[in-house]
Amino acid sequence: MRIAVCYNHTPEHSARGETRDRIADSGSFAQAQAVLQALGQLGHDAELIVLSDNLRTFISRLENFSPDLIFNLCEGFWGDAHQEMNVAGVFELLGMNYSGSQPLCLGLTQNKLLTKKLLLQQGLATPKFRLAPPEENLPDVAELRYPLIVKPAWEDASQGIEAASVVESLRLMSDRVAYIHEVYRQPALIEEFIDGRELNVAILADGGLTTLPIAEITFAADLPRPIVCFDSKWTPESAAYRGTKPVCPVQLTALETELISEAAQSAFTLLNCRDYARIDIRLRDRTPYILEVNANPDISPDAGLARSAGAAGLSYPQLIEKIVNCTSKRKEQSHASAATL
Ligand SMILES: Nc1ncnc2c1ncn2[C@@H]1O[C@H](COP(=O)(O)OP(=O)(O)O)[C@@H](O)[C@H]1O
Numbered sequence: 001m002r003i004a005v006c007y008n009h010t011p012e013h014s015a016r017g018e019t020r021d022r023i024a025d026s027g028s029f030a031q032a033q034a035v036l037q038a039l040g041q042l043g044h045d046a047e048l049i050v051l052s053d054n055l056r057t058f059i060s061r062l063e064n065f066s067p068d069l070i071f072n073l074c075e076g077f078w079g080d081a082h083q084e085m086n087v088a089g090v091f092e093l094l095g096m097n098y099s100g101s102q103p104l105c106l107g108l109t110q111n112k113l114l115t116k117k118l119l120l121q122q123g124l125a126t127p128k129f130r131l132a133p134p135e136e137n138l139p140d141v142a143e144l145r146y147p148l149i150v151k152p153a154w155e156d157a158s159q160g161i162e163a164a165s166v167v168e169s170l171r172l173m174s175d176r177v178a179y180i181h182e183v184y185r186q187p188a189l190i191e192e193f194i195d196g197r198e199l200n201v202a203i204l205a206d207g208g209l210t211t212l213p214i215a216e217i218t219f220a221a222d223l224p225r226p227i228v229c230f231d232s233k234w235t236p237e238s239a240a241y242r243g244t245k246p247v248c249p250v251q252l253t254a255l256e257t258e259l260i261s262e263a264a265q266s267a268f269t270l271l272n273c274r275d276y277a278r279i280d281i282r283l284r285d286r287t288p289y290i291l292e293v294n295a296n297p298d299i300s301p302d303a304g305l306a307r308s309a310g311a312a313g314l315s316y317p318q319l320i321e322k323i324v325n326c327t328s329k330r331k332e333q334s335h336a337s338a339a340t341l
Pocket residue numbers: 127149151155156157158159161191192193194195198226227228229280282291292
């Protein structure tokens with residue numbers, strides 16, 4: 001099959017956030033290369049097609065290559081992560097078959113507030129929260145129990161999250177909200193801090209939904225806060241990075257595994273995820289609190305989804321082939337239904 005592996009570049013300087021946040025984007029080329037290599041091993045005719053600041057160039061390269069399908073790794077457009085859904089929208093408008101979730105799901109899951117409202121409506125647990133938009137009075141947090149965690153409402157990759165995000169007082173909370181407004185220029189999400197085990201649940205949708213072996217993120221006891229902060233994800237020389245380790249598969253009781261898997265699969269279905277996703281959960285008193293739904297998670301060979309797939313006995317190329325199969329089946333189905341019109 002001819003497969004275009006699409007990923008995106010980001011500019012040197014971004015309009016908001018910390019300068020260091022750019023590191024979080026630098027893995028996208030390596031991820032695209034790993035997928036390209038796996039596709040090559042599987043015998044596909046695959047090519048990298050990068051989305052930079054010029055959409056027309058991207059579209060014309062895609063049209064020239066004329067792929068059977070697109071392996072979509074785009075996480076935004078030229079440094080603007082909020083355009084992630086619109087990149088998938090371009091593939092929709094071009095009538096091209098692509099892997100992963102569709103625009104509505106990508107947009108919804110990037111908005112942590114909307115996601116949490118939907119989860120609650122479905123009876124799924126998520127930490128209690130309040131939203132603090134810029135230029136408004138602080139919300140009333142009397143009903144929330146300290147410690148709280150303050151994070152940007154629309155970022156990912158632990159941008160804007162560090163030990164100081166976890167706060168024990170109204171004054172510290174208000175300082176951190178001001179920081180999010182100033183640096184990230186968006187609402188701050190204030191949540192109850194769930195002091196429990198952190199679990200990553202990868203789901204594959206090939207036919208039915210499959211929960212891959214669950215991973216736990218473990219934290220060294222001497223870290224200031226047991227959280228996946230920016231440094232623990234992106235700064236190898238930091239104590240936070242060294243002290244944060246994924247373990248997969250993980251020790252859980254059969255009941256815990258069932259509750260976590262059910263919650264993750266319900267969230268996957270509720271938010272209309274497609275092909276694969278990773279749900280981040282904190283487990284406290286047997287309740288799986290959903291922190292977020294990653295509808296376009298990192299699928300590098302050393303990231304969570306591939307690690308869980310490996311624990312299920314799937315090699316990296318086998319994981320990539322499963323995603324390709326999900327995507328190509330859709331094309332056959334849409335052709336079949338078009339033929340009956
Ligand atoms: N309510 C919470 N309780 C405990 N830890 C949290 C909570 N919210 C976030 N965290 C910690 O911060 C990390 C990043 O938060 P998350 O909401 O997943 O943001 P991102 O989209 O940047 O990954 C989580 O992996 C977790 O370690």
